[in-house]
Amino acid sequence: MYTFRDCQDIINTELERVFSNKDPAGLYEPIRYFLSIGGKRLRPSLTLMGCNLFSDKIDNAIYPAVAIELFHNFTLMHDDVMDKSAIRRNKPAVHKKWNENVAILSGDVMLVKSYEYFSKCPEGIYKEGLDIFTGIAIKVCEGQQFDMDYESRTDVSIAEYMKMIELKTAVLIAGALRIGALSGQASPYSAELLYEFGRNMGIAFQLQDDLLDVYADPAVFGKSGGGDIVSNKKTFFLVSALKSKNTGLVSVIKEWLGKVEFDNDEKIREITKIFDELNLKELISERIDDFFSSGLESLDKVPVPDNRKTELRNLVSALLERKK
Amino acid sequence: MYTFRDCQDIINTELERVFSNKDPAGLYEPIRYFLSIGGKRLRPSLTLMGCNLFSDKIDNAIYPAVAIELFHNFTLMHDDVMDKSAIRRNKPAVHKKWNENVAILSGDVMLVKSYEYFSKCPEGIYKEGLDIFTGIAIKVCEGQQFDMDYESRTDVSIAEYMKMIELKTAVLIAGALRIGALSGQASPYSAELLYEFGRNMGIAFQLQDDLLDVYADPAVFGKSGGGDIVSNKKTFFLVSALKSKNTGLVSVIKEWLGKVEFDNDEKIREITKIFDELNLKELISERIDDFFSSGLESLDKVPVPDNRKTELRNLVSALLERKK
Numbered sequence: 001m002y003t004f005r006d007c008q009d010i011i012n013t014e015l016e017r018v019f020s021n022k023d024p025a026g027l028y029e030p031i032r033y034f035l036s037i038g039g040k041r042l043r044p045s046l047t048l049m050g051c052n053l054f055s056d057k058i059d060n061a062i063y064p065a066v067a068i069e070l071f072h073n074f075t076l077m078h079d080d081v082m083d084k085s086a087i088r089r090n091k092p093a094v095h096k097k098w099n100e101n102v103a104i105l106s107g108d109v110m111l112v113k114s115y116e117y118f119s120k121c122p123e124g125i126y127k128e129g130l131d132i133f134t135g136i137a138i139k140v141c142e143g144q145q146f147d148m149d150y151e152s153r154t155d156v157s158i159a160e161y162m163k164m165i166e167l168k169t170a171v172l173i174a175g176a177l178r179i180g181a182l183s184g185q186a187s188p189y190s191a192e193l194l195y196e197f198g199r200n201m202g203i204a205f206q207l208q209d210d211l212l213d214v215y216a217d218p219a220v221f222g223k224s225g226g227g228d229i230v231s232n233k234k235t236f237f238l239v240s241a242l243k244s245k246n247t248g249l250v251s252v253i254k255e256w257l258g259k260v261e262f263d264n265d266e267k268i269r270e271i272t273k274i275f276d277e278l279n280l281k282e283l284i285s286e287r288i289d290d291f292f293s294s295g296l297e298s299l300d301k302v303p304v305p306d307n308r309k310t311e312l313r314n315l316v317s318a319l320l321e322r323k324k
Numbered sequence: 325m326y327t328f329r330d331c332q333d334i335i336n337t338e339l340e341r342v343f344s345n346k347d348p349a350g351l352y353e354p355i356r357y358f359l360s361i362g363g364k365r366l367r368p369s370l371t372l373m374g375c376n377l378f379s380d381k382i383d384n385a386i387y388p389a390v391a392i393e394l395f396h397n398f399t400l401m402h403d404d405v406m407d408k409s410a411i412r413r414n415k416p417a418v419h420k421k422w423n424e425n426v427a428i429l430s431g432d433v434m435l436v437k438s439y440e441y442f443s444k445c446p447e448g449i450y451k452e453g454l455d456i457f458t459g460i461a462i463k464v465c466e467g468q469q470f471d472m473d474y475e476s477r478t479d480v481s482i483a484e485y486m487k488m489i490e491l492k493t494a495v496l497i498a499g500a501l502r503i504g505a506l507s508g509q510a511s512p513y514s515a516e517l518l519y520e521f522g523r524n525m526g527i528a529f530q531l532q533d534d535l536l537d538v539y540a541d542p543a544v545f546g547k548s549g550g551g552d553i554v555s556n557k558k559t560f561f562l563v564s565a566l567k568s569k570n571t572g573l574v575s576v577i578k579e580w581l582g583k584v585e586f587d588n589d590e591k592i593r594e595i596t597k598i599f600d601e602l603n604l605k606e607l608i609s610e611r612i613d614d615f616f617s618s619g620l621e622s623l624d625k626v627p628v629p630d631n632r633k634t635e636l637r638n639l640v641s642a643l644l645e646r647k648k
Contacts, residue, residue, distance in 0.1 A: 023466075024466055024469045024470055024473060026469050026472070026473050027465065027466060027469040078428055078429070078432060081425075081428060082425040082428060082429065100424075101405075101406040101472060104402055104405060104406060104428060105402070105406065105465060105468055105469055105472070107432075108402060108431075108432075108435070108465055109462060109465040109466070111432065111435060111436070112435070112458060112461040112462050112465060113462065115439060115454075115458050115461075116458045116459075116462065119451070119454060119455055119458060123451075126451065127443070127447075127450065127451075130439075130443060130454075131443055134436060134439050134440045134443060135440075137436040137439075138433060138436050138437065138440065141351065141429060141432055141433040141436060142347075142348055142351060142433070144429055145348045145350050145351040145429055146348055148350070148425060148429070149348060149350050
């Protein structure tokens, strides 16, 4: 069986080839830069590992896997412009290192290139795989729109938030696994189970991100937390807190949301105190556990020998720091 | 045979369906707006007319034709952001009516939707057609990059300029016709001839645009000219003038290019005077005639009865105001 590390290596080797020696440099150099500054290659690795569940030969899955990683990086490049995020993977974002036009156009061509890459995959997978891919891509754009819509709202429900992260984050992880299953010639039933595994894990990953922003140990997490709090980002915490029945706390939060000038550390400290009072850390941890368990249940049902599932189980458990 | 008008109607009817009742409204409303403010539907009509050359049944060509129009509109929406153009088809551009983020994300989803639309076309055309489509899409992005690169250069050669407009404008028109031919089950030889017809006409259309900006009668053209001159746009005129051996005139132009404050009408008048002195109107008209003739020669060679070609000949002649 291929490990996560094996899959990362395969993807990185392939990614280096995609844009080598391409003209015009103004278009392709930003893409080479963006792909070179890291990234876990989680989604394409899930495609390869999803394939490997059903087949020892994973070659069929490499092209769609690379397509998925290119698509993912296209979304990041454009999201950085839209969110005005200056830093990506501890390096300047493309629109900062170059400019916004470069980030828009290089992102565009990366999206088209993802389709070019997908088209290299075998005939038997091509049409169905591409339909899944396109369906996911539309959902991811819709998720980003909901995310932007929610920025200016203080009445976002938890259900709306969960739907948004499903679209923006989880369906791509789910789809990566489904396309992997398809590449490994899995049955529709198995492919659906893998999709559900990925969808649940994808939601859990995003909730974990929300959690780590507030409660991670900076020494372990590698960056200082609270960025979501400073920027008023609608996370599970903020959405839940705003829906609290404790109107006193809600008005304190709303006051913070409205402030233009403030001390970052003070804001993080005060808002975190409210999250503590509302027991949101426990609430989100329960939710993560629930999605993690539901995801594993789907994986359990996939009709292949259990030892083929070890790598996938290890991976999601490590990412979520949960016992499998 | 279907006329241009018939084809426009088919495309407009189909386009109205694509984004009706789609949520989130923030994502799809700008697209509905953009598609509703007009546009000649030239490219998708060429796909239908290209198909109709070889087949009386043009149903096969409708989905790829719509895909091509969606792709074209995606490029316009993003180009308007990149070029900071406030007006599109006499209406506010999307990034002005809403904002830049909306124009970026709605453009993105329009590109993905173009692939979704393409995927509805019949099995026999799908793979080959989509490869052509993706190849064109990459070239169009490359053309836009060259166009942006040239903004800051005063040493662009005419060959570079011609290559840029081929990529940015002509290959999409050529590809629209090739995909039409494919949909009509034309031979590869015929498809290639139609591609060449389109490539030549596409270059001629762009040169004609350059010409009309300087020399069109505003009463006929519908907008006052000289916009390209005011904005220092690298057109055939400016590129040719900067390459002139008349160093005196070249330095006058360079002086104008460097000015930050000026009277628009004066700049248009003075620069046009230089174009006149260099006989550029005659030069560009000859070039247009050459591309027009070469394009028609390719169409002439397509092995179908001559009367099937009448609509296409009438269309390009009318668009270029040339005798067929």
